[in-house]
Amino acid sequence: MDALTAAAASGIQARMQSLDILANNLANASSAGFKADAESYGLYYSSESPDAPSDGVTTTLPLLKTQWTDFSQGTLLPTSNSTDLALNGKGFFVVTTPSGPLYTRNGSFRLSGQGRLQTQDGYALQDSEGRPIVLDVSQTFEVAVDGSVQQGGQQVSQIAVVDFEDPTVLAKRGGNYFRSTISKAPTAAAQLDIRQGKLESGNSESSQSAARLTSILRQFESLQKAMTIGADMNRRVVEDVAKVS
Amino acid sequence: MGIRALYTAASGMNAQQMNIDNIANNLANSTTNGFKMRRAQFQDLLYQTHIQPGAAAGAQTIVPSGLQIGLGTRPASNEIIFAQGSLTETDNPLDLAIQGNGFFQVLQPNGQLAYSRDGGFQLDKNGNIVDSSGNLIQPQITIPSQAQSITIAADGTVTYTQPGQTASQVAGQIQLALFPNPAGMNSIGGNLFEPTDASGNPTVANPGGQEGLGTLMQGYVEGSNVSVVEEFINMIVSQRAYEANSKVVKAADEMYQQINNVTQ
Numbered sequence: 222m223d224a225l226t227a228a229a230a231s232g233i234q235a236r237m238q239s240l241d242i243l244a245n246n247l248a249n250a251s252s253a254g255f256k257a258d259a260e261s262y263g264l265y266y267s268s269e270s271p272d273a274p275s276d277g278v279t280t281t282l283p284l285l286k287t288q289w290t291d292f293s294q295g296t297l298l299p300t301s302n303s304t305d306l307a308l309n310g311k312g313f314f315v316v317t318t319p320s321g322p323l324y325t326r327n328g329s330f331r332l333s334g335q336g337r338l339q340t341q342d343g344y345a346l347q348d349s350e351g352r353p354i355v356l357d358v359s360q361t362f363e364v365a366v367d368g369s370v371q372q373g374g375q376q377v378s379q380i381a382v383v384d385f386e387d388p389t390v391l392a393k394r395g396g397n398y399f400r401s402t403i404s405k406a407p408t409a410a411a412q413l414d415i416r417q418g419k420l421e422s423g424n425s426e427s428s429q430s431a432a433r434l435t436s437i438l439r440q441f442e443s444l445q446k447a448m449t450i451g452a453d454m455n456r457r458v459v460e461d462v463a464k465v466s
Numbered sequence: 467m468g469i470r471a472l473y474t475a476a477s478g479m480n481a482q483q484m485n486i487d488n489i490a491n492n493l494a495n496s497t498t499n500g501f502k503m504r505r506a507q508f509q510d511l512l513y514q515t516h517i518q519p520g521a522a523a524g525a526q527t528i529v530p531s532g533l534q535i536g537l538g539t540r541p542a543s544n545e546i547i548f549a550q551g552s553l554t555e556t557d558n559p560l561d562l563a564i565q566g567n568g569f570f571q572v573l574q575p576n577g578q579l580a581y582s583r584d585g586g587f588q589l590d591k592n593g594n595i596v597d598s599s600g601n602l603i604q605p606q607i608t609i610p611s612q613a614q615s616i617t618i619a620a621d622g623t624v625t626y627t628q629p630g631q632t633a634s635q636v637a638g639q640i641q642l643a644l645f646p647n648p649a650g651m652n653s654i655g656g657n658l659f660e661p662t663d664a665s666g667n668p669t670v671a672n673p674g675g676q677e678g679l680g681t682l683m684q685g686y687v688e689g690s691n692v693s694v695v696e697e698f699i700n701m702i703v704s705q706r707a708y709e710a711n712s713k714v715v716k717a718a719d720e721m722y723q724q725i726n727n728v729t730q
Contacts, residue, residue, distance in 0.1 A: 237471070237721060238535060244471040244714045245510070245536030248478025250707045251485060252508040252539055287517065288533050300505070301549050304649075329507055331545065332647040334666025341507060341542050358646035359669065359678035393534055395512040396542070402518070402532075427710055438717050445724045452728070 223455065229448040235262060236441045242288060243433055246425040254295070254327030254397050255423035260288045292388050295326075295424040297416055304330045304338065306364055307419040312382040312410035313399065316344035317353065324383065324407075326421055327397040332358060342396060349379040349409070364417040380415065383407035470514075470537065471718040477538030478711035481508050484541045485704040492692045500584030500657045501690035502546045503697075509542040545649045551583075551691035553683065559616045560587040560595065563688040566680020568642035568673065569659065572601035579604060581643055581668070584657035586687055595624075599656050607638035620681040622673040642679045643668035 242258045249255040297307045306328035308314070313324035316339075323344065330338050330346055338346045338354040345353035349368075356362050360372045368380040385391060385407050391399040401407065488506040495501040516533040553563045562585035564570070569581035582597060590596045593611055595603045609616060613626035613635075622640035627633075645651065650664030661668060674681040 233725070240471045240714070240718060240721065241474060241535045244474035244478070244711075244718070245538060247707070247710045247714055248474050248481065248539040249508065249510045249536070250478070250710070251481060251506075251704070252510050255510055258534075258536065288535065300547070302505075302547050327509075329545075331649050334646050334650070334664055336646050336666075341509070341545075358666070359644060359676075361678075392515070392518075392532065393510065393513045393536065395536075396509045427706065430710065431713070434713060434717055438720065441721050442724065445728060448728055 223451060225451040226448055226455075229444045229451060232444040233441060233448070236437050236444065239433075239437050243430060243437065247427075247430055250423050250425055250427065252327070252397055252423050253329050253420045254325055255425070256293075256295075256326070257291045257423070257425035258288050258393075259291055289389065290391070290393070291424060293424050295421040297419040298422050299418060300420050301418055303361065303363075303418060304332060305418055305420045306330060306380070307416045307421045308382065309414040309416055310410075310412060312384045312413070313407075315347040315351075315381045315383055316340055316398070317347055317351075318344045321400075322347070323394060323398040323400055324391065325398050328415075329420055332356065347381045349381045351381070354378045354380065364415055366414055366416070368413045368415045382410040382413055382415070384410040470535070472715060474536070474538040475711045475714035475718065477511065477540065479708055479715075481539045481541055482704045482708040482711065484544075486701065486708075488544050489697050489701050489704065493694065493697050496690050496692040496694050496697075498584075498657065498690050499586050499687045500551070500582060501692065502548055502551075502583065503690070503692045504544040504546050506544040507542045508539050511537045511540055513537065546651065546653070547691065548648050549691045551688045553686045554689055555686055557685050558586075559618070559684060560589065561585055561685055561687045562587060562618060562640070563683045563686040564642065564673070564680045565683055566678075567648075568644050568679040569648075569668075570597070571604040571641065571643050571670070572597050572658070573604050573606075574601055574658075578660070580654065580658040580660055581645075581651070582658050583688055585682075597657075601658075603640065605638060605641060607640065609637055613637075618682060618684040620674055620683070622682055639672060640682065641670050642673050643670050644677055644679050 239260055242260055246257040297309060308326055308328065313326055314328060315322050315324060330340060333339050336356045336358040338356060348354050354370060357372055363371045365371065368382055369376050370378040370380060390401055390403045392402050394400045485506045488504055492503045513534040513536050518532050564583060569583060570585060572580055572582060574580050586598050587595050587603065588598065589609060590600060593609045595607045607624050609626055612629060614629060616626045618624050624637040624640060625634040626637055628635065645661065645668050646666035647664060650662055651659040652662050654660050669677050671677040671679055673679050
């Protein structure tokens with residue numbers, strides 16, 4: 222394949238992956254605590270370009286290089302449900318799973334039959350000591366802004382909220398959970414702001430998504446044009462230039 | 467690759483469809499006594515990892531963040547929201563509203579106990595207090611046919627007076643059931659709930675006691691806790707989200723069409 226067709230083809234492939242990421246953001250617009258993904262492309266350098274790295278790097282093609290997660294705050298929606306907790310600001314709730322701790326910003330918790338505070342999937346929410354939070358079900362409970370859980374005016378537990386220095390070490394695990402890809406334990410979040418009776422909605426902006434959708438489509442179209450031109454040039458080379466009249 | 471975006475968008479459309487189904491049921495029951503709304507919850511699906519975050523990119527460097535592409539969404543649950551519904555005055559002596567936590571217990575014809583917040587009670591032909599479907603309230607309370615005024619106290623004590631007598635007679639005491647996790651109960655229709663493993667075992671006690679149960683109000687019924695305005699807003703959001711997902715389907719389709727045209 223010639224350079225033009227190859228570059229256009231890899232660009233087309235990258236735009237299709239962009240569409241995959243966008244589709245996932247839009248599909249999860251109603252997932253509580255969902256964080257949208259965005260992508261960045263590897264740069265295309267031709268070997269003649271003055272900007273090309275001088276260390277003899279060969280031509281690279283514009284492939285989708287990495288995706289990053291936008292950890293910006295989602296909107297807090299009131300639910301008037303006392304087991305719904307929303308994090309305002311940085312940090313993650315920690316839940317215990319059979320395969321180790323997972324992190325989430327989806328604060329849609331519920332009480333188990335034994336009064337344990339847990340996620341929809343039955344994973345226990347951890348307190349600051351890493352233990353499950355077990356409540357007396359006959360009483361109401363209040364969660365203060367600093368994460369302390371109170372029943373009947375007494376503090377019974379403290380919800381753990383952790384933060385990662387570098388949130389890019391988090392990988393998505395599905396089910397609105399994140400897992401850490403490093404062994405270093407996260408630190409307790411510096412500033413806590415927990416809101417009881419609220420849920421954080423997903424942070425994928427629909428207006429932004431609509432603009433991205435249009436841009437992906439148009440870029441795709443341009444690349445497809447480029448590819449057609451490349452194919453046309455190749456055809457002319459074969460059919461016209463080489464013609465002996 | 468490729469077809470992923472189509473299925474991802476389809477999963478989003480499915481999820482919004484389920485959201486609308488849920489909203490429709492909430493709205494349809496906005497005037498059902500004792501009805502508790504449900505709220506649909508969604509989760510993201512699995513991610514396809516193309517490049518592992520933290521993987522080695524070279525001798526000294528690691529990939530700062532990987533390439534993970536999500537595969538859509540799925541409905542995770544629609545939990546029951548047990549917020550208190552509004553209380554409406556009816557002046558019917560057998561209408562009861564629970565102010566606070568707890569459920570009335572009724573005995574179904576199959577011998578199983580069911581639980582309800584619908585306090586529109588009546589008397590059957592034998593003078594037993596029954597719910598609107600004819601299920602007996604538990605513990606069973608019988609009012610003699612000649613009884614005149616029936617009074618139900620905040621703690622559930624049912625008293626009545628007989629003609630020509632001034633002293634009132636006690637017919638029994640209504641008890642309420644408290645569940646550790648009422649959101650885990652099963653709706654079985656007819657405003658009734660059944661306990662599950664997730665809801666835990668009920669504590670049965672007198673209303674207003676130390677167990678944390680609510681008190682009874684005679685002459686009131688608890689309306690549904692559906693907020694029509696909120697449901698309409700949810701409906702608009704859901705409809706727009708559905709539309710956005712269908713736009714992705716269209717975009718993916720256009721892209722495939724163009725790919726097919728490349729070779730022409």
